[in-house]
Amino acid sequence: MLQVCLNGPRTAADSGAVPISPAALAAAAQQAVAAGAEDVHVHPKTPCGQDSLSPRVVAAALEAIRAVVDVPVGVTTGAWAEPDPERRLARIRSWTVLPDHASVNWHEPGADALAAALLERGVGIEAGIWAGTAGAGLFARSPLAPRVLRVLAEVIGTDLGSDAASAPATARELLATLAGAAPGRPVLLHGMDGGAWPVLRLAGALGLDTRIGLEDTLLLPDGRPARDNAELIRAAAAAMSGPPGDA
Numbered sequence: 001m002l003q004v005c006l007n008g009p010r011t012a013a014d015s016g017a018v019p020i021s022p023a024a025l026a027a028a029a030q031q032a033v034a035a036g037a038e039d040v041h042v043h044p045k046t047p048c049g050q051d052s053l054s055p056r057v058v059a060a061a062l063e064a065i066r067a068v069v070d071v072p073v074g075v076t077t078g079a080w081a082e083p084d085p086e087r088r089l090a091r092i093r094s095w096t097v098l099p100d101h102a103s104v105n106w107h108e109p110g111a112d113a114l115a116a117a118l119l120e121r122g123v124g125i126e127a128g129i130w131a132g133t134a135g136a137g138l139f140a141r142s143p144l145a146p147r148v149l150r151v152l153a154e155v156i157g158t159d160l161g162s163d164a165a166s167a168p169a170t171a172r173e174l175l176a177t178l179a180g181a182a183p184g185r186p187v188l189l190h191g192m193d194g195g196a197w198p199v200l201r202l203a204g205a206l207g208l209d210t211r212i213g214l215e216d217t218l219l220l221p222d223g224r225p226a227r228d229n230a231e232l233i234r235a236a237a238a239a240m241s242g243p244p245g246d247a
Contacts (some may be wrong), residue, residue, distance in 0.1 A: 001186070001209040002212070003040070003188065003211035004029070004037035004039070004211065005042075005214070006032070006213050007019050007020070010214060010215060015214065015225070017227060019229075020047075021045075022065075025042055025044075028229045028230075030069055031230035032228075035234045036236075038071055039211075040073045041211065042061055042075055043215070051081040053082050058095055072100035072124075074102055074103065075099045075103075077103060077104055077118075079108040085108075092114060092118060092121075102118050102123050102125065103152060124149035126151075127139055129174065130154045136177045139178075140181040146184075150186045152187075153171065153178060153187055153188065153190075155199050156191065164195055164198050167199050168198050171195075172202075175206075186208075190212070190216055210240070213232055220235050
């Protein structure tokens with residue numbers, strides 16, 4: 001499965017290609033799905049470009065995207081969008097339009113309670129396990145681990161996540177740490193910035209789900225700036241069908 005991560009915490013200051021408004025997110029999702037993306041991950045944003053868990057902001061993004069694609073759509077619940085665990089939980093419980101799935105970063109305070117609230121509402125959980133954090137251990141001890149939709153093995157939590165040379169080794173270490181944590185649950189492996197393409201190629205070689213998009217990298221494999229998410233998806237499909245490379 002190839003997921004597109006449309007924007008992440010990035011803003012227009014990072015690149016004019018980053019979609020912010022519901023209309024821009026919908027257009028980006030439609031183009032990425034047409035290019036081969038099978039799932040969408042999005043960070044709903046306020047008009048000024050800040051990530052938000054507001055029911056109004058989340059609903060606007062989901063409704064716009066679902067109007068033009070028929071693949072699953074998921075959102076972030078990252079603590080940067082709402083640092084207080086209790087307020088974050090209240091936000092999720094007040095959502096009026098529900099995503100198909102939501103990512104929960106297990107190293108962040110309140111992850112289990114947040115995941116439980118999402119499961120109660122019928123929202124699938126992408127368990128975000130960042131390299132270089134306590135997330136893997138916390139997730140392995142969680143009674144909710146067997147109930148997640150998938151595990152996100154994320155080489156983004158340390159400086160190694162942006163290092164093309166070391167990111168694949170960090171990814172392998174993370175996968176080893178996660179072995180047995182959620183038997184039978186699919187793993188989506190991805191990197192960030194300089195590590196995005198090496199880790200994506202590794203995921204392809206290992207037969208794992210992966211993702212690409214302007215959240216993870218602004219650049220194509222040859223270093224040129226990507227015009228949009230669809231161009232990154234096409235490049236990912238080509239990279240995964242090529243030689244093993246960093247595998």
